Amino acid sequence: MSHGGGGSGEQSAEPDLTALLDLVLQLVMFFMLITNFVTDELSDKIKLPIATQAKPLTAKDTNFMYLNVDKFGKVLVSNGEPKTSAEEIRFYLRQAAKNHSKGEKIAFEEVTVIIRADKEARFLHIYSTIMAIKTSGFKKLQLRAELAGQS
Amino acid sequence: MARKKKNEPPINIAVPIVPMLDMSFQLLSFFIITFKPMPTEGQLSINLPKLDATDQPPPLEPIPPEDKKDEYTVSVYSSSTGELALLGLKGPTGNLENIRSLNELLSEMKKIPKPEGKADKVSITIEAANDLNYARLIEVMDLCKKAGFDSVNLMPMKRGGG
Numbered sequence: 624m625s626h627g628g629g630g631s632g633e634q635s636a637e638p639d640l641t642a643l644l645d646l647v648l649q650l651v652m653f654f655m656l657i658t659n660f661v662t663d664e665l666s667d668k669i670k671l672p673i674a675t676q677a678k679p680l681t682a683k684d685t686n687f688m689y690l691n692v693d694k695f696g697k698v699l700v701s702n703g704e705p706k707t708s709a710e711e712i713r714f715y716l717r718q719a720a721k722n723h724s725k726g727e728k729i730a731f732e733e734v735t736v737i738i739r740a741d742k743e744a745r746f747l748h749i750y751s752t753i754m755a756i757k758t759s760g761f762k763k764l765q766l767r768a769e770l771a772g773q774s
Numbered sequence: 775m776a777r778k779k780k781n782e783p784p785i786n787i788a789v790p791i792v793p794m795l796d797m798s799f800q801l802l803s804f805f806i807i808t809f810k811p812m813p814t815e816g817q818l819s820i821n822l823p824k825l826d827a828t829d830q831p832p833p834l835e836p837i838p839p840e841d842k843k844d845e846y847t848v849s850v851y852s853s854s855t856g857e858l859a860l861l862g863l864k865g866p867t868g869n870l871e872n873i874r875s876l877n878e879l880l881s882e883m884k885k886i887p888k889p890e891g892k893a894d895k896v897s898i899t900i901e902a903a904n905d906l907n908y909a910r911l912i913e914v915m916d917l918c919k920k921a922g923f924d925s926v927n928l929m930p931m932k933r934g935g936g
Contacts, residue, residue, distance in 0.1 A: 640791045647798040650802070654805030672909035675818025676919035723912045737817075742909035745856060746902045749911070750823075750930050768912050770816040 668693060672742035674768035686733050687765075688719055690756075692740035696748030712755040720760065735763040818915055821927045843897040846886060848879070849931065850900060850914055856907035861914075876917055883921035899927040 669691045690698050690712070697705040698712055706712045716736070723730035736756050739748055756764055846865035853859045861873035863882050873879045889895050898918050902911055911928075918926050 640795055644791055644795050644798060645804055646895040647795065651798060651801050651805060654802065654809060657808060658805055667812075671813070671815065672912040674818060674912050674916050677818050678917045679814070679816055695862060699871060739815075740908045742907065742912075743856070744908040745904065746852075746908065746911055747904035747930065748901075749908055750904075750928060753820075753823060762822070764820060764822055766818040766912070766915075768818055769816050769900065770814045 626692040668699070669739050669741045670743075671739060671767060671769040673771050675698050675771040677768045678769055679770065688716075689737050689739060690752060692738060692744050692748060692752055694741040694743035696744060696751075698752060709751050709755040709758075712752060713759040716756060716759040716761065731760040732762060734761060735765050736761050737765045737767055739767045777907050800875070818912070818919075819925050820915075821925055823928060844886075845897045845899065846883075847899045847901050847929075848883075848901040848914060848918070850906055851931075852903040852906040852910065854905065856905050857909065858910050858913075859908075876913060879914075880917050880921055883918065883923070886921070888922060896923065897927065898923045899929050901929045901931050903931045 642762065692698055693705075697707055698715075699705050700715060703715065703750065706715055719726075720727045720730040720734070723734065725733070738752060738756075740752075754773065780833070787912050816852075844866050846863065846887065849862035849864070849871075850858065851860040851862075858876075860871075861876075863870045863873060863879065865886065870882055873882065888897060900911070900914055902914075915926055
Protein backbone atom coordinates (compact mmCIF):
# COMPACT_ATOMS: atom_id res chain seq x y z
CA MET A 624 0.00 0.00 0.00
CA SER A 625 1.52 3.26 -0.96
CA HIS A 626 0.83 6.63 0.42
CA GLY A 627 0.72 9.49 -2.07
CA GLY A 628 3.32 12.24 -1.53
CA GLY A 629 4.04 13.74 1.92
CA GLY A 630 5.13 10.71 3.68
CA SER A 631 4.93 12.17 7.22
CA GLY A 632 1.15 12.72 7.14
CA GLU A 633 1.31 16.09 9.07
CA GLN A 634 -1.43 18.61 8.46
CA SER A 635 -0.49 22.27 8.03
CA ALA A 636 -2.96 25.09 8.37
CA GLU A 637 -1.98 28.41 6.80
CA PRO A 638 -4.17 31.46 7.27
CA ASP A 639 -5.13 33.29 4.12
CA LEU A 640 -2.89 36.36 4.11
CA THR A 641 -4.15 37.86 0.87
CA ALA A 642 -6.85 39.93 2.55
CA LEU A 643 -4.41 41.21 5.19
CA LEU A 644 -1.94 42.19 2.47
CA ASP A 645 -4.70 44.08 0.64
CA LEU A 646 -5.52 46.04 3.76
CA VAL A 647 -1.89 46.85 4.52
CA LEU A 648 -1.33 48.07 0.97
CA GLN A 649 -4.42 50.31 1.30
CA LEU A 650 -2.91 51.86 4.44
CA VAL A 651 0.46 52.33 2.75
CA MET A 652 -1.24 54.10 -0.19
CA PHE A 653 -3.15 56.36 2.21
CA PHE A 654 0.00 57.44 4.02
CA MET A 655 1.90 57.87 0.76
CA LEU A 656 -0.79 60.19 -0.53
CA ILE A 657 -0.97 62.37 2.57
CA THR A 658 2.71 62.54 3.35
CA ASN A 659 4.01 65.95 2.52
CA PHE A 660 7.65 65.89 1.57
CA VAL A 661 7.61 69.57 0.65
CA THR A 662 8.62 70.85 4.06
CA ASP A 663 10.83 73.69 2.86
CA GLU A 664 7.89 75.82 1.79
CA LEU A 665 5.78 75.01 4.85
CA SER A 666 8.70 75.10 7.23
CA ASP A 667 7.95 73.51 10.60
CA LYS A 668 10.59 75.76 12.20
CA ILE A 669 7.98 78.51 12.00
CA LYS A 670 5.38 78.49 14.76
CA LEU A 671 2.47 80.51 13.44
CA PRO A 672 0.39 82.73 15.74
CA ILE A 673 -3.24 81.79 16.31
CA ALA A 674 -6.01 83.85 14.71
CA THR A 675 -9.67 83.26 15.38
CA GLN A 676 -10.85 85.28 12.38
CA ALA A 677 -8.45 83.89 9.78
CA LYS A 678 -10.17 82.62 6.66
CA PRO A 679 -9.65 78.93 5.87
CA LEU A 680 -7.74 78.25 2.70
CA THR A 681 -9.64 77.31 -0.43
CA ALA A 682 -8.72 75.08 -3.33
CA LYS A 683 -8.66 78.18 -5.57
CA ASP A 684 -5.50 79.39 -3.82
CA THR A 685 -2.86 77.86 -6.04
CA ASN A 686 -0.71 80.59 -7.55
CA PHE A 687 1.50 81.61 -4.65
CA MET A 688 5.00 81.90 -3.28
CA TYR A 689 6.02 81.36 0.34
CA LEU A 690 8.31 83.48 2.47
CA ASN A 691 8.94 82.03 5.94
CA VAL A 692 10.13 84.57 8.50
CA ASP A 693 11.73 83.11 11.60
CA LYS A 694 11.81 84.70 15.05
CA PHE A 695 15.14 86.40 14.30
CA GLY A 696 13.73 88.09 11.20
CA LYS A 697 15.55 85.91 8.67
CA VAL A 698 13.52 85.00 5.61
CA LEU A 699 13.75 81.26 4.91
CA VAL A 700 13.24 80.30 1.29
CA SER A 701 12.76 76.91 -0.34
CA ASN A 702 15.96 77.14 -2.36
CA GLY A 703 18.95 79.00 -1.09
CA GLU A 704 20.35 80.56 2.03
CA PRO A 705 18.15 82.54 4.45
CA LYS A 706 17.77 86.17 3.40
CA THR A 707 18.68 88.79 5.98
CA SER A 708 18.31 92.11 4.16
CA ALA A 709 15.60 93.78 2.11
CA GLU A 710 17.85 93.82 -0.98
CA GLU A 711 18.32 90.06 -0.81
CA ILE A 712 14.58 89.51 -0.47
CA ARG A 713 13.87 91.82 -3.43
CA PHE A 714 16.48 90.05 -5.56
CA TYR A 715 15.04 86.64 -4.69
CA LEU A 716 11.49 87.76 -5.50
CA ARG A 717 12.48 89.36 -8.82
CA GLN A 718 14.35 86.20 -9.82
CA ALA A 719 11.30 84.11 -8.96
CA ALA A 720 9.11 86.42 -11.04
CA LYS A 721 11.51 86.18 -14.02
CA ASN A 722 11.47 82.39 -13.74
CA HIS A 723 7.68 82.22 -13.63
CA SER A 724 6.19 80.13 -16.42
CA LYS A 725 3.86 82.91 -17.55
CA GLY A 726 6.41 85.69 -17.51
CA GLU A 727 7.42 88.40 -15.12
CA LYS A 728 4.53 90.76 -15.74
CA ILE A 729 1.87 88.08 -15.15
CA ALA A 730 3.77 86.89 -12.09
CA PHE A 731 3.59 90.34 -10.51
CA GLU A 732 -0.15 90.55 -11.20
CA GLU A 733 -1.26 87.05 -10.31
CA VAL A 734 1.15 85.50 -7.83
CA THR A 735 0.24 85.92 -4.18
CA VAL A 736 3.19 86.21 -1.84
CA ILE A 737 2.41 84.48 1.44
CA ILE A 738 4.25 85.50 4.59
CA ARG A 739 4.46 82.76 7.21
CA ALA A 740 6.06 84.45 10.17
CA ASP A 741 6.97 83.02 13.54
CA LYS A 742 4.80 84.29 16.38
CA GLU A 743 7.87 85.73 18.10
CA ALA A 744 9.10 87.67 15.06
CA ARG A 745 9.17 91.42 15.53
CA PHE A 746 6.92 93.78 13.63
CA LEU A 747 9.94 95.59 12.18
CA HIS A 748 11.03 92.41 10.34
CA ILE A 749 7.53 91.72 9.06
CA TYR A 750 7.14 95.29 7.83
CA SER A 751 10.51 95.33 6.07
CA THR A 752 9.58 92.05 4.36
CA ILE A 753 6.24 93.54 3.29
CA MET A 754 8.00 96.63 1.90
CA ALA A 755 10.49 94.45 0.01
CA ILE A 756 7.55 92.57 -1.55
CA LYS A 757 5.87 95.86 -2.46
CA THR A 758 8.97 97.43 -4.00
CA SER A 759 9.87 94.28 -5.95
CA GLY A 760 6.59 94.64 -7.85
CA PHE A 761 4.17 92.06 -6.47
CA LYS A 762 0.59 93.19 -5.99
CA LYS A 763 -0.93 90.46 -3.82
CA LEU A 764 0.03 89.66 -0.27
CA GLN A 765 -1.29 87.39 2.41
CA LEU A 766 -0.39 86.67 6.01
CA ARG A 767 -0.82 83.19 7.42
CA ALA A 768 -1.91 82.19 10.88
CA GLU A 769 -2.99 79.00 12.54
CA LEU A 770 -6.73 78.57 12.82
CA ALA A 771 -7.94 78.63 16.42
CA GLY A 772 -8.73 75.22 17.89
CA GLN A 773 -6.19 73.38 15.77
CA SER A 774 -3.13 73.39 18.12
CA MET B 775 -5.38 3.01 -31.20
CA ALA B 776 -5.62 6.48 -29.73
CA ARG B 777 -3.41 7.28 -26.89
CA LYS B 778 -5.15 8.61 -23.90
CA LYS B 779 -3.60 11.73 -22.46
CA LYS B 780 -2.53 11.13 -18.97
CA ASN B 781 -4.59 13.31 -16.66
CA GLU B 782 -1.82 15.26 -15.07
CA PRO B 783 -2.76 16.92 -11.84
CA PRO B 784 -2.94 20.79 -12.10
CA ILE B 785 0.18 22.61 -10.99
CA ASN B 786 -0.52 24.79 -7.95
CA ILE B 787 1.55 27.94 -7.94
CA ALA B 788 1.82 29.30 -4.45
CA VAL B 789 2.97 32.91 -4.33
CA PRO B 790 4.95 33.51 -1.16
CA ILE B 791 2.84 36.23 0.39
CA VAL B 792 4.51 36.29 3.79
CA PRO B 793 7.68 38.19 2.67
CA MET B 794 5.51 40.62 0.69
CA LEU B 795 3.45 41.28 3.80
CA ASP B 796 6.65 41.82 5.79
CA MET B 797 7.81 44.43 3.28
CA SER B 798 4.43 46.14 3.33
CA PHE B 799 4.57 46.41 7.11
CA GLN B 800 8.05 47.90 6.83
CA LEU B 801 6.79 50.54 4.39
CA LEU B 802 3.75 51.24 6.55
CA SER B 803 5.92 51.70 9.66
CA PHE B 804 8.15 54.13 7.75
CA PHE B 805 5.20 56.27 6.66
CA ILE B 806 3.57 56.19 10.08
CA ILE B 807 6.79 57.24 11.82
CA THR B 808 7.54 60.04 9.35
CA PHE B 809 3.95 61.32 9.23
CA LYS B 810 3.58 64.72 10.85
CA PRO B 811 0.16 66.35 10.74
CA MET B 812 0.41 70.05 9.87
CA PRO B 813 -1.85 72.45 11.75
CA THR B 814 -4.56 73.97 9.61
CA GLU B 815 -3.63 77.40 8.37
CA GLY B 816 -5.83 80.38 7.69
CA GLN B 817 -5.23 83.56 5.74
CA LEU B 818 -5.45 87.19 6.71
CA SER B 819 -5.60 89.73 3.95
CA ILE B 820 -3.84 93.07 4.26
CA ASN B 821 -3.37 96.01 1.96
CA LEU B 822 0.09 96.65 0.63
CA PRO B 823 1.54 99.68 2.38
CA LYS B 824 1.45 103.01 0.62
CA LEU B 825 4.76 104.30 -0.59
CA ASP B 826 6.33 107.28 1.14
CA ALA B 827 4.38 110.50 0.49
CA THR B 828 7.44 111.99 -1.25
CA ASP B 829 7.30 109.21 -3.87
CA GLN B 830 3.68 109.81 -4.79
CA PRO B 831 2.78 112.62 -7.15
CA PRO B 832 0.05 114.91 -5.84
CA PRO B 833 -3.43 114.05 -7.19
CA LEU B 834 -4.36 116.02 -10.31
CA GLU B 835 -7.90 116.63 -9.09
CA PRO B 836 -9.17 116.92 -5.55
CA ILE B 837 -10.92 113.77 -4.34
CA PRO B 838 -14.70 114.31 -4.28
CA PRO B 839 -16.21 114.19 -0.76
CA GLU B 840 -18.27 111.06 -1.51
CA ASP B 841 -15.08 109.14 -2.40
CA LYS B 842 -13.11 110.21 0.64
CA LYS B 843 -12.47 107.51 3.18
CA ASP B 844 -12.79 107.86 6.92
CA GLU B 845 -9.31 107.05 8.19
CA TYR B 846 -8.75 105.55 11.59
CA THR B 847 -5.41 104.68 13.12
CA VAL B 848 -4.96 102.03 15.77
CA SER B 849 -1.71 102.68 17.64
CA VAL B 850 -0.15 99.65 19.26
CA TYR B 851 2.61 100.30 21.77
CA SER B 852 4.76 97.49 23.03
CA SER B 853 7.04 96.73 25.95
CA SER B 854 10.69 95.78 25.46
CA THR B 855 9.67 92.11 25.40
CA GLY B 856 7.28 92.68 22.52
CA GLU B 857 4.07 92.34 24.51
CA LEU B 858 1.18 94.80 24.31
CA ALA B 859 1.67 97.83 26.52
CA LEU B 860 -0.90 100.39 25.40
CA LEU B 861 -3.38 100.96 22.59
CA GLY B 862 -4.77 104.06 20.97
CA LEU B 863 -7.47 104.89 18.44
CA LYS B 864 -7.49 108.06 16.37
CA GLY B 865 -9.99 109.11 13.80
CA PRO B 866 -12.83 111.42 12.80
CA THR B 867 -14.85 110.38 15.87
CA GLY B 868 -12.09 111.38 18.27
CA ASN B 869 -8.76 110.40 19.85
CA LEU B 870 -8.53 107.76 22.53
CA GLU B 871 -5.03 107.31 23.88
CA ASN B 872 -5.20 105.14 26.98
CA ILE B 873 -6.90 101.96 25.88
CA ARG B 874 -5.59 99.28 28.23
CA SER B 875 -7.12 96.11 26.86
CA LEU B 876 -8.12 94.48 23.59
CA ASN B 877 -11.75 94.18 24.73
CA GLU B 878 -11.89 97.93 25.27
CA LEU B 879 -10.40 98.51 21.82
CA LEU B 880 -12.97 96.15 20.31
CA SER B 881 -15.86 97.98 21.90
CA GLU B 882 -14.49 101.33 20.70
CA MET B 883 -13.97 100.01 17.18
CA LYS B 884 -17.52 98.68 17.05
CA LYS B 885 -18.70 102.26 17.64
CA ILE B 886 -17.00 103.45 14.44
CA PRO B 887 -19.82 104.40 12.05
CA LYS B 888 -19.87 102.42 8.84
CA PRO B 889 -21.91 103.95 6.00
CA GLU B 890 -24.48 101.40 4.93
CA GLY B 891 -23.28 99.24 2.09
CA LYS B 892 -19.98 101.13 1.98
CA ALA B 893 -17.71 99.27 4.35
CA ASP B 894 -14.74 100.14 2.14
CA LYS B 895 -15.27 103.83 2.97
CA VAL B 896 -13.56 103.25 6.30
CA SER B 897 -9.82 102.67 6.26
CA ILE B 898 -8.08 101.18 9.29
CA THR B 899 -4.33 101.54 9.70
CA ILE B 900 -2.49 99.69 12.44
CA GLU B 901 0.52 101.70 13.56
CA ALA B 902 2.68 99.28 15.50
CA ALA B 903 5.85 99.61 17.52
CA ASN B 904 8.92 98.02 15.94
CA ASP B 905 9.40 95.60 18.83
CA LEU B 906 5.85 94.32 18.83
CA ASN B 907 5.55 90.54 18.61
CA TYR B 908 3.91 89.24 15.47
CA ALA B 909 1.48 87.22 17.59
CA ARG B 910 0.21 90.43 19.26
CA LEU B 911 -0.09 92.11 15.86
CA ILE B 912 -2.22 89.21 14.63
CA GLU B 913 -4.44 89.58 17.72
CA VAL B 914 -5.04 93.24 16.87
CA MET B 915 -5.74 92.36 13.22
CA ASP B 916 -8.15 89.66 14.45
CA LEU B 917 -9.88 92.28 16.51
CA CYS B 918 -10.27 94.60 13.52
CA LYS B 919 -11.92 91.72 11.64
CA LYS B 920 -14.28 91.05 14.56
CA ALA B 921 -15.23 94.73 14.51
CA GLY B 922 -16.15 94.36 10.84
CA PHE B 923 -13.07 95.68 9.05
CA ASP B 924 -11.76 92.97 6.78
CA SER B 925 -8.70 94.61 5.38
CA VAL B 926 -6.24 96.78 7.24
CA ASN B 927 -3.08 98.70 6.48
CA LEU B 928 0.13 98.32 8.44
CA MET B 929 2.55 101.06 9.31
CA PRO B 930 5.53 101.32 11.63
CA MET B 931 5.21 103.74 14.50
CA LYS B 932 6.89 107.07 14.01
CA ARG B 933 9.97 107.67 16.14
CA GLY B 934 9.18 108.23 19.80
CA GLY B 935 6.62 105.49 20.13
CA GLY B 936 6.96 101.92 21.51
